[in-house]
Amino acid sequence: MKAVHFGAGNIGRGFIGLLLSGSGYEVCFVDVNDTVVSELARRKEYPVTLASDQKETVIVTGVTAINSKTAAAEAAQAIAESDLVTTAVGVSILKHIAGTIAQGLVLRKAEGTQGKLHVIACENAIGGSSQLKEHVYAGLDEDTRRWAEENVAFPDAAVDRIVPLQQHEDPLQVVVEPFYEWAVDESQMFPGFHRVEGVHYVERLEPYIERKLFTVNTGHCSAAYKGYLQGHATIQEAMNDEQVVQHVRSVLSETGAVLVAKHGFSETEHQAYIETILERFANPALTDEVSRVGRSPIRKLSAGDRLVSPAKQAYEHELGYDHLAKTMGMALLFVSADDPEAVELQASLQEAGASATLTRYTGLEAGHPIHQAALAHYEQLKQNR
Structure with missing residues (x-):
């Protein structure tokens, strides 16, 4: 063959x-x-x-x-x-x-x-x-x-x-x-x-695609953006920081609720899946740079991708999305001179402001509750830096 x-x-x-x-x-x-x-x-x-x-x-x-x-x-x-x-x-x-x-x-x-x-x-x-x-x-x-x-x-x-x-x-x-x-x-x-x-x-296939996208990919970029703000160079280093781990857990709790509600995954089995994912991120035998995992923030912020899509589905199911919105705000603060998307994102923030930039790249209008939550987190995170 x-x-x-x-x-x-x-x-x-x-x-x-x-x-x-x-x-x-x-x-x-x-x-x-x-x-x-x-x-x-x-x-x-x-x-x-x-x-x-x-x-x-x-x-x-x-x-x-x-x-x-x-x-x-x-x-x-x-x-x-x-x-x-x-x-x-x-x-x-x-x-x-x-x-x-x-x-x-x-x-x-x-x-x-x-x-x-x-x-x-x-x-x-x-x-x-x-x-x-x-x-x-x-x-x-x-x-x-x-x-x-x-x-x-x-x-x-x-x-x-x-x-x-x-x-x-x-x-x-x-x-x-x-x-x-x-x-x-x-x-x-x-x-x-x-x-x-x-x-x-x-x-x-959709349940498996979304389970992977909303757990592995969402969790990975959440660790990267939170880790970046905490000053960590690698995902493994970031996952030794309890503040990073707690943020990722909170995000995956939100996406997990969506997956259980939409696809009927067992809550117990999905929680075990989350624990496996967290162990993978922390694997000391791997060295994965925060800059690599956080790369291409525009793609990660797009409407059908790992942050906006589960947040919108959570909103539609009347479930929590605040930590997903917080990660969106963190993504706006990700700076990497050798990443064209990060450069473009920062240019948009300077030229158009945070609200217009969020709408441009996420598709969420200014009046949408997720947009408002992400914007509020961004402004707070920026002030705290």
């Missing part, structure tokens, strides 16, 4: 490629990093180390790589011959790889390749595969689209594994946390698909 995976970064190698190889796939990575691609193609293997006390290392074998900058046609041919296509490139990059996938589908149809194909976007976004499908279909003619509807599926997925920024002497080595979750919407797949060991196949 052959799999093509777009994105040979830390998530691609340390999570998706690891599981695919472990399930018997020959994995062909497609990436633009010259060093990583050449080393993967030369060595055909790479090490993955778990961030645990034992620091166990697994050698992932049966891999190769293609440079999509210089060999796009070769990448398209690999897709034509593959059994599975996955991505871990970042949701904003999906439109840039869609053309190569479309070319691969055209070749697959022309060559009469047997078997159904699944294309799974393993991105930190709701409906990543559905978004990728739209980009791919934009590059297909009507006849190929009809063929693809019968032969290619784009099941949505939710992925979760903390892989911090890291540098090693070996450019292929990657360190990952032991915990992972990869859920795929089985209802969007063709019958008889080959199951990847370690993947959780579900009939309804």
Whole structure:
């Protein structure tokens, strides 16, 4: 069995490629990093180390790589011959790889390749595969689209594994946390698909996507923004600060109430999930910079993302949202000169003021109670600095 995976970064190698190889796939990575691609193609293997006390290392074998900058046609041919296509490139990059996938589908149809194909976007976004499908279909003619509807599926997925920024002497080595979750919407797949060991196949994906987004991602950025204001450099350092931990717990209590009310999760089981997440954030074997986790505050403040979405749902369910609003106020105070979104956000605050900036980036009008709460927290936090 052959799999093509777009994105040979830390998530691609340390999570998706690891599981695919472990399930018997020959994995062909497609990436633009010259060093990583050449080393993967030369060595055909790479090490993955778990961030645990034992620091166990697994050698992932049966891999190769293609440079999509210089060999796009070769990448398209690999897709034509593959059994599975996955991505871990970042949701904003999906439109840039869609053309190569479309070319691969055209070749697959022309060559009469047997078997159904699944294309799974393993991105930190709701409906990543559905978004990728739209980009791919934009590059297909009507006849190929009809063929693809019968032969290619784009099941949505939710992925979760903390892989911090890291540098090693070996450019292929990657360190990952032991915990992972990869859920795929089985209802969007063709019958008889080959199951990847370690993947959780579900009939309804939204509860798992929102549980991850509103717990892991919401909690992580809450720790980052509170940790930043407390002067901490890393998430692990921040999670040793009781004020940070208490803030994150309060935020996750609010998002947890939404998840229980909306999706029927057991309160006891969800609380256990929260405790697991807090332990992951504090893992001393990981070093994750506050600047990395807090990066891209505009995206994190957007209407459908990890802060505004659960706050709005809490408001609609007549549940608490004050600590989520406080985190929004904290995000407005996040300054990072090498983060374009943080720079843009600070410029907007200077030029338009806090209220207009909140409306611009969250979609919450000035009269909305969440907007008012976030603005009040921002002004108080700014005064206390």
